[in-house]
Amino acid sequence: MSELDKVRREMATVLQQVGVRPDPSLRITRRTFVHKSCLVGAATVAETFAWWPLLNTLDVAYAAEAPFKFAWISDTHLYPKSLNTRFVDKVVRAAKEVQAMSPPADFLIFGGDLAQLGKVEELELGVEILKEINIRKVFIPGEHDWYLDMGKKWGELFGQPNWTFDHKGVRFVGLDTVSRGPDYWTAKKMSPEERMGHMATLDGTVAGPWAGVGRDQLDWLAATLANWDRNRPVVIFSHNPLYEYYPPWNFWVRDWREVNEVLKPYTKVTNIHGHVHQVLYNEIGTMRSIGMLATSWPWPYAPEGVPKLTKPMIRVDPGDHFDGVGWEKIDVSAQDKVDVEYVMWRKQVLAQSPDDYAKSIPEVLRPRVADSMWPY
């Protein structure tokens, strides 16, 4: 049995015990997973995928003292304009659309990977573009923002990487899942650019399993939630998913067991995360996890381990920069429901038939070789 299989089995044993599910008040209903523009023909789609729970109308008991919306943008991976403007164009579009929301969103979460190589000019370009949005903005870091200067510039611009606030009956927590990578660079005398290069490679192996929350932040999380009613909703933002999803691409946090220990007592936990650049939905213990789109480019699904509750995107057209990407609106209604809407800029993005879904299935992939044959 491979190491990955062992982890998967352990995860299933620890987290997916019989009868444990997110609180029934967070029941998934039939609404909104299909983008509004896809609703024509939704009847047949719903029939095709009747066995596939549709994502994203979450019924939150005790939530929303008053209705509100918030927005999420992440994974913009900005290069300097001198190199290319395709990613810039999409962040500009997302910023305009968030600013145009009516009624306006209460706040914007930026979910990490603002920059591509962590450069000052990339981070500042992001700040400049997001100035268009006049509402409150809160940021969590991605690994691309961090590993050139170990978070120095990011901290100057956005402050503490983890934070918490309460808003209209919901406790929001921002977690830093990127800064606790093991030191693989000092002994090898890597330059900051080399270190960043390894972090910026999704399928790279030199950096090892870098994604994690860390003991001190776990303690902070436990303290932050200690005075919160266990039956009231908690929404946790993180760059990486808070459960095991395909470790070879670091689509996970390595201390998911400890994260689960802290969150287990709370019955209404929603984790909203970036990093995966794809539609993703999972339920782990009492927590639901929702993966968000990037504005930059879509990742393909991992060759194995995609949560079975995910209703996947189809493969996108690589010649169309606006295909398979976008941002999200999250609507907390007075009826205690949370709708997450994927604002996708192209319409045919969700699997419309088993034929579409099957497109990405039969691949068998191997990890790359160059890392192990390099001087590192």
Next chain:
Amino acid sequence: MGMTASITCRFILFRAAPAVALAVLVGPAGAHKDPVTPQLLNSYQQVFMEQVRKGDLLFHGDAATEEAMGVVLSKTGMACAMCHPMTADTHPATFPKYQAQMAKFATLRDMINWCIEKPNQGEKIADDSDAMKALEAYIYWSQSGSVLNPGKF
């Protein structure tokens, strides 16, 4: 002992004539007659893996390898692996096939060049170039467990 040697010798002589005629048609006579040693197989494998390694570096946008091989695969900062981690979604086992983006029947090499020219805005490489062979080696090696399914959309 002498008898045995003699018989063997005659047998070889008897078999040699058509073998020589065939060798003239297909190439050096020794090529398929030398025993293939484990060392030889190992050296073939090393040649292959060296191409895989070069292809891996090209696929991941390694500037030094691109320069050494005289190619410009991207001018946008994009690298193949940014959309295709571990070559995911390249589907080499489905080529040749009708490729919608190009609106034509295409080989994997056509698709590699399309990605170099369009998303990456790099410079097209020759079909028989070292860089193309290396990229192809890496992509096929990465997906060597996938089922061959040519023509699948």
